[in-house]
Amino acid sequence: MASISEWYAGKNVLITGATGFMGKVLVEKLLRSCPEVNALYILVRPKAGQSMSERVQDMMKSKLFDRVREDNPEFHQKIIPISSELTQPGLAISPEDVQTLTSCINIVFHCAATIRFDEPLKHALQLNVIATQQLLSLAQQMKHLQAFIHISTAYANCNRRHIDEVIYPPPVEPKKLIDSLEWMDDNIILDITPRLIGDRPNTYTYTKALAECVVQQESGKLNIGIIRPSIVGASWQEPFPGWIDNFNGPSGVFIAAGKGILRTMRASNDAVADLIPVDVVINLTLAAGWYTAVHRPKTALVYNCTTGGINPFHWGEIEHHVMSTFKRNPLEQAFRRPNANITSNYLINQYWILVSHKFPALLYDLFLRLTGQKPQMMRIFNRLHKAIGLLEYFSSQDWEWNSDNMNMLMSHLSAEDRKTFNFDVRQLNWPEYIENYCIGTKKYVLNEDMSDIPAARQHLRKLRNIRYTFNTVLLVFIWRVFIARSQMARNIWYFVVSLCFKFLSYFRASSTLTQ
Numbered sequence: 001m002a003s004i005s006e007w008y009a010g011k012n013v014l015i016t017g018a019t020g021f022m023g024k025v026l027v028e029k030l031l032r033s034c035p036e037v038n039a040l041y042i043l044v045r046p047k048a049g050q051s052m053s054e055r056v057q058d059m060m061k062s063k064l065f066d067r068v069r070e071d072n073p074e075f076h077q078k079i080i081p082i083s084s085e086l087t088q089p090g091l092a093i094s095p096e097d098v099q100t101l102t103s104c105i106n107i108v109f110h111c112a113a114t115i116r117f118d119e120p121l122k123h124a125l126q127l128n129v130i131a132t133q134q135l136l137s138l139a140q141q142m143k144h145l146q147a148f149i150h151i152s153t154a155y156a157n158c159n160r161r162h163i164d165e166v167i168y169p170p171p172v173e174p175k176k177l178i179d180s181l182e183w184m185d186d187n188i189i190l191d192i193t194p195r196l197i198g199d200r201p202n203t204y205t206y207t208k209a210l211a212e213c214v215v216q217q218e219s220g221k222l223n224i225g226i227i228r229p230s231i232v233g234a235s236w237q238e239p240f241p242g243w244i245d246n247f248n249g250p251s252g253v254f255i256a257a258g259k260g261i262l263r264t265m266r267a268s269n270d271a272v273a274d275l276i277p278v279d280v281v282i283n284l285t286l287a288a289g290w291y292t293a294v295h296r297p298k299t300a301l302v303y304n305c306t307t308g309g310i311n312p313f314h315w316g317e318i319e320h321h322v323m324s325t326f327k328r329n330p331l332e333q334a335f336r337r338p339n340a341n342i343t344s345n346y347l348i349n350q351y352w353i354l355v356s357h358k359f360p361a362l363l364y365d366l367f368l369r370l371t372g373q374k375p376q377m378m379r380i381f382n383r384l385h386k387a388i389g390l391l392e393y394f395s396s397q398d399w400e401w402n403s404d405n406m407n408m409l410m411s412h413l414s415a416e417d418r419k420t421f422n423f424d425v426r427q428l429n430w431p432e433y434i435e436n437y438c439i440g441t442k443k444y445v446l447n448e449d450m451s452d453i454p455a456a457r458q459h460l461r462k463l464r465n466i467r468y469t470f471n472t473v474l475l476v477f478i479w480r481v482f483i484a485r486s487q488m489a490r491n492i493w494y495f496v497v498s499l500c501f502k503f504l505s506y507f508r509a510s511s512t513l514t515q
């Protein structure tokens, strides 16, 4: 049987969401490990004042593509951007492009989605469900299509504790919801959203569950695979360790902790932190594409792509390794020395928010005001609190995912493919991975230079001295206020001083005797 890269040779691949975090890694891996692939058609929209081609040019300049660039400087010729806005009818693909796609595409990877946890339901539905439906109907017209791979999330069914590799019945019939929301006013939708999403934490997980159902309902004769990754983190090995380019999920939390801004967060020390490296997800996705096309399973196969049941690691351990890495490799211009703690206790968390977040923010903003600058710290903390408030649901509990299909897929791979498309997370060394992850956020998200680490350490020493001085001044000030006003405080003070004096005299006397 042909190896995975042999199978992709000469194939035309369609990718949605190629400009996103996972999409970029998918494009890179295909170009690097399947160099004979014919062409990658990527659906891209213009954004933030940049045209589609400018965006694609920028993407290809990314450091992520360094290894591909080295192997084949002309790699960009294999990437064919197609203009598309997924929220528009017909995905806003021109008739000529539809013609091209339907006549040549062999495999589709659908990665595009809105992954925001606070997305209004109508928009999340538009992108995560209706666009999926439209892409499936385009796929039905593709004459040479061999597989359609849909990227879902392991949290699509997070209202369950144990999650099997099956498509669960949807919380509501997707078609009915689409029809109802079409005529409803935005304010009404906002009001009924909590009732609709029920025991799911946000519109993201809710619409991803509906999307899975749509994939099942509309698949017709297509060969379908559904990949459900858990919390996708920086790369483990490929194209190099620690590649990450965004603040999503834990990355923003790590950065905020490394900068000394985040000091407390609600999370359970003992809950499994189901992180999965992005390269593992992409390797599994490509292998699943190959398997789906070659073996044509009768029903859509779902692959839970998680680590918890195979090689578990916990939030408490993550906290330890993140802190230790940022102490050894500090981020530049930290607000305070990194010292974040997680707690599952609501009241303790609120206490530390007050003492370690709000109080320093108020003081710093006061300092900014006094020096004629614009206060900003409180605003930053408010945004941080909003973000971590949305993540807490995922860090305070754990889930069990069945991963039989992941194991089954691995057993079908040749020894060579297992190496090239490695998704065996038993080999993952967590401490090393977390260290590379944190360093990756420094290098690739914040664009900080590793050669500036001595200066960053010096900055941390300065912050430590400021803290010691501040604490001493505060203690003396409070004490002086109490001593001036209370006889009891004065008595305690004299008692402590005389105790110290007696202790010192005893110590001196005993050391003279021993001489």
Ligand SMILES: CCCCCCCCCCCCCCCCCC(=O)SCCNC(=O)CCNC(=O)[C@H](O)C(C)(C)COP(=O)(O)OP(=O)(O)OC[C@H]1O[C@@H](n2cnc3c(N)ncnc32)[C@H](O)[C@@H]1OP(=O)(O)O
Residues within 6 Å of the ligand: 115, 116, 117, 118, 153, 154, 155, 230, 231, 232, 246, 247, 248, 249, 250, 251, 252, 253, 254, 255, 256, 257, 265, 267, 315, 318, 319, 322, 323, 340, 342, 383, 386, 387, 388, 390, 391, 392, 394, 395
């Ligand atoms: C040591 C501690 C140990 C910690 C242990 C605990 C860690 C727990 C982590 C738990 C993670 C759980 C994730 C669950 C994932 C579910 C899996 C998935 O399927 S889905 C995948 C997971 N999906 C997600 O993770 C999506 C979650 N994110 C969201 O829903 C939204 O971003 C938002 C609501 C948080 C903020 O909305 P809004 O206020 O409108 O802000 P914008 O979005 O417009 O961004 C504005 C600016 O802020 C930047 N920035 C963004 N986030 C953060 C951050 N956390 N921080 C800092 N910065 C952040 C952003 O880059 C931008 O910069 P710029 O361009 O202006 O320069």
Ligand SMILES: NC(=O)C1=CN([C@@H]2O[C@H](COP(=O)(O)OP(=O)(O)OC[C@H]3O[C@@H](n4cnc5c(N)ncnc54)[C@H](OP(=O)(O)O)[C@@H]3O)[C@@H](O)[C@H]2O)C=CC1
Residues within 6 Å of the ligand: 016, 017, 018, 019, 020, 021, 022, 023, 043, 044, 045, 047, 084, 085, 086, 087, 110, 111, 112, 113, 114, 115, 127, 151, 152, 153, 154, 208, 228, 229, 230, 231, 232, 233, 248, 249
């Ligand atoms: N990141 C994670 O932790 C996890 C992600 N997943 C799933 O993986 C997939 C990819 O996630 P990730 O790469 O992290 O997400 P990103 O937000 O990084 O990427 C989303 C992609 O979708 C595209 N997109 C969004 N809206 C539109 C639109 N209206 N028209 C055209 N394209 C659009 C974006 O394009 P543009 O650049 O133009 O915005 C981007 O390429 C998603 O399906 C997500 O649900 C699952 C589990 C965890």
